[in-house]
Amino acid sequence: MKVIKLLTGRPLPQALSVEELETPTPGPGEVLVRMHAASLNYRDLIVAEGSLSGAQQAKPLIPLSDGAGEIAATGEGVTRWREGDRVVGSFFRDWLDGRFLPKHMQSALGGAIDGVLAEYRLFPETALARMPTHLSFQQAATLPCAALTAWHALFEKTPLLPGETVLVLGTGGVSVFALQFARIAGAKIIATSSSDEKLSRMEQLGASGMINYRARSDWDQAVLELTDSAGVDQIIEVGGAGTLQRSFSASRTGGRVSLIGRLTGIEDRVDPRPIMAKGLTVQGIYVGSVAMLERMVRSIEASGMQPVIDRTFVIDDTAQAYAHLKAAAHFGKVVIEI
Numbered sequence: 001m002k003v004i005k006l007l008t009g010r011p012l013p014q015a016l017s018v019e020e021l022e023t024p025t026p027g028p029g030e031v032l033v034r035m036h037a038a039s040l041n042y043r044d045l046i047v048a049e050g051s052l053s054g055a056q057q058a059k060p061l062i063p064l065s066d067g068a069g070e071i072a073a074t075g076e077g078v079t080r081w082r083e084g085d086r087v088v089g090s091f092f093r094d095w096l097d098g099r100f101l102p103k104h105m106q107s108a109l110g111g112a113i114d115g116v117l118a119e120y121r122l123f124p125e126t127a128l129a130r131m132p133t134h135l136s137f138q139q140a141a142t143l144p145c146a147a148l149t150a151w152h153a154l155f156e157k158t159p160l161l162p163g164e165t166v167l168v169l170g171t172g173g174v175s176v177f178a179l180q181f182a183r184i185a186g187a188k189i190i191a192t193s194s195s196d197e198k199l200s201r202m203e204q205l206g207a208s209g210m211i212n213y214r215a216r217s218d219w220d221q222a223v224l225e226l227t228d229s230a231g232v233d234q235i236i237e238v239g240g241a242g243t244l245q246r247s248f249s250a251s252r253t254g255g256r257v258s259l260i261g262r263l264t265g266i267e268d269r270v271d272p273r274p275i276m277a278k279g280l281t282v283q284g285i286y287v288g289s290v291a292m293l294e295r296m297v298r299s300i301e302a303s304g305m306q307p308v309i310d311r312t313f314v315i316d317d318t319a320q321a322y323a324h325l326k327a328a329a330h331f332g333k334v335v336i337e338i
């Protein structure tokens with residue numbers, strides 16, 4: 001079988017190599033999945049640069065956490081799946097349900113353990129969810145990380161209520177999914193972007209307030225202008241240290257800030273006083289469990305939601321797919337067909 005490997009100590013694209021390995025056979029409790037598509041996340045750039053903390057990163061490694069495919073063979077004792085079932089992998093192989101524990105970190109695909117950029121991959125039968133029936137493999141491959149993270153932030157802690165207002169930062173994978181889920185829940189959405197063209201696409205997807213954060217570096221004030229000075233109920237905080245202060249400022253009193261990303265880096269001074277003064281809830285979100293993935297799949301099916309794919313590459317053009325994500329010209333998800 002063909003696999004892509006990410007090699008130690010080399011920059012992209014030289015770090016990527018195509019290898020032929022023997023197709024594995026599933027052992028007891030395992031299934032062999034014929035992977036049909038994978039998708040890229042910002043994290044995959046961090047992994048390729050070698051800047052995930054050492055404990056979280058195996059090298060060399062088959063990259064990418066997100067993939068969809070069909071069951072090709074089942075091992076002894078497998079009861080959940082049959083040959084031909086269409087499935088998505090869980091970002092954390094071992095976080096099945098309940099509270100996130102440090103040991104789950106050691107089971108993150110495409111980081112601590114091999115990922116999905118291979119023609120075949122073995123999974124424990126518990127580490128998969130069925131694909132939403134209306135989606136293609138390419139669409140389903142966008143779900144395990146970005147979509148589940150947005151879903152977790154909006155619904156798995158304090159669920160978003162119809163009529164609440166959500167602020168999404170930028171138009172990458174997590175933020176576009178957050179917009180789509182928030183719309184399904186009957187919320188209002190304010191979106192920021194560096195691009196007016198991308199903002200008009202957010203409007204087409206249902207955003208009612210649009211702010212160009214390049215034109216308005218005081219985008220938190222723009223959010224307050226759009227909300228009669230009240231601020232928003234929930235923020236999908238993918239920016240990190242460089243946006244967090246303005247996110248506190250754009251929150252309404254009692255609002256929730258889901259701390260998800262680090263697009264602007266991790267080292268900056270943040271004044272925590274607004275958390276106390278405004279009674280904010282700041283909640284860290286780390287993708288999600290298999291049980292959350294299953295709940296999200298049900299919701300996507302019930303709503304008929306269609307993931308937004310920016311561009312699809314073939315596996316031989318994996319290096320171009322990474323370069324496309326790095327250029328940040330994309331809107332939504334970047335997919336690789338396997």
Ligand SMILES: NC(=O)c1ccc[n+]([C@@H]2O[C@H](COP(=O)([O-])OP(=O)(O)OC[C@H]3O[C@@H](n4cnc5c(N)ncnc54)[C@H](OP(=O)(O)O)[C@@H]3O)[C@@H](O)[C@H]2O)c1
Binds near residue numbers: 170193213259285
């Ligand atoms: N905690 C978790 O479980 C988890 C899960 C998934 C992702 N993440 C993190 O979340 C972040 C987003 O991931 P992703 O995969 O969605 O990324 P992505 O698809 O690569 O999105 C990148 C987009 O972010 C926007 N952006 C960049 N700098 C910005 C800024 N200063 N203010 C507002 N928007 C900005 C840009 O949108 P415009 O082009 O529209 O300006 C850019 O296109 C990353 O830091 C990633 O590591 C965390």
